Amino acid sequence: MNEAAITLDGWYVLHDFRQMDWASWKQVDPELRKQATDEFVAFLDELQQADDAKTGAHAFYTIVGQKADFMLMTLRPTMDELQELEARFNKLTIADFTIPAYSYVSVVELSNYLAGESNEDPYQNPHVRARLYPELQRSQYICFYPMDKRRDGDDNWYMLPMQERKDLMRSHGLIGRSYAGKVKQIISGSIGFDDFEWGVTLFSDDVLQFKKLIYEMRFDEVSARYAEFGSFFTGTILAGEKRSEFFNI
Numbered sequence: 001m002n003e004a005a006i007t008l009d010g011w012y013v014l015h016d017f018r019q020m021d022w023a024s025w026k027q028v029d030p031e032l033r034k035q036a037t038d039e040f041v042a043f044l045d046e047l048q049q050a051d052d053a054k055t056g057a058h059a060f061y062t063i064v065g066q067k068a069d070f071m072l073m074t075l076r077p078t079m080d081e082l083q084e085l086e087a088r089f090n091k092l093t094i095a096d097f098t099i100p101a102y103s104y105v106s107v108v109e110l111s112n113y114l115a116g117e118s119n120e121d122p123y124q125n126p127h128v129r130a131r132l133y134p135e136l137q138r139s140q141y142i143c144f145y146p147m148d149k150r151r152d153g154d155d156n157w158y159m160l161p162m163q164e165r166k167d168l169m170r171s172h173g174l175i176g177r178s179y180a181g182k183v184k185q186i187i188s189g190s191i192g193f194d195d196f197e198w199g200v201t202l203f204s205d206d207v208l209q210f211k212k213l214i215y216e217m218r219f220d221e222v223s224a225r226y227a228e229f230g231s232f233f234t235g236t237i238l239a240g241e242k243r244s245e246f247f248n249i
């Protein structure tokens with residue numbers, strides 16, 4: 001049997017994409033609209049408290065284009081907590097005016113392709129912990145897409161020997177590292193959890209860097225030969241007053 005990569009797994013992640021039923025929302029009495037918005041913002045404030053306590057993380061972004069209006073990304077130590085947050089959101093008044101657009105369930109993942117030999121427990125390493133339990137910086141832009149590694153005839157990632165996969169991932173990592181300070185990535189594994197094998201979440205203050213990074217990676221063998229992609233979602237941050245302004249009519 002071919003050697004599987006060993007993964008380190010961190011916080012569970014839910015990407016929840018919603019469309020607003022603007023037509024119905026516009027019909028709502030302004031006072032009720034305000035109450036529903038305030039209730040939602042209070043929910044977001046509560047999520048922020050978990051971020052501050054480092055017991056979880058969240059990100060709240062618009063989505064540009066027709067695939068969704070906004071995305072709420074939540075990270076928690078257990079899948080159960082994600083499920084509870086999802087259920088709580090669904091019971092908020094504002095949720096009655098949203099239409100599910102897409103969702104993605106995964107867990108933050110690090111593989112051992114580029115890890116050196118060591119006897120230490122990686123879960124105690126602060127650098128590893130910072131990646132498995134990430135603090136989400138409030139970047140202006142987000143980009144999310146799910147992806148697979150191809151299993152098609154001679155182009156089968158899962159049939160490649162470990163050493164070959166390591167060599168290919170090194171090249172991938174080098175391209176990625178050249179975007180240090182411009183794009184931050186969170187790779188979350190979803191084999192057995194959702195329809196693709198990974199979720200890719202990128203953050204940047206310069207939206208063009210998403211296109212440059214993803215384009216450059218397309219020429220790298222890991223992506224050129226082995227990557228298959230789902231839908232791409234791009235959006236801008238909703239923070240502070242913008243969280244409620246977005247829902248103002």
Ligand code: VOV
Pocket residue numbers: 005109110111112113114147149169172173175176177179183184185187198200213214217218223227
């Ligand atoms: C923003 C930069 C960036 C950087 C620095 C980076 C680095 C790295 C390293 C060092 C490693 C391996 C060890 C680990 O950390 O797991 C990975 C792993 C991975 N990546 Fe990556 N990646 C980036 C960015 C980055 C992007 C933009 C994509 C999407 C690909 C594309 O074509 O659109 C991606 C995908 C992945 C995936 C799916 C995996 C898991 C593969 C597996 O088979 O297990 N990744 N990645």
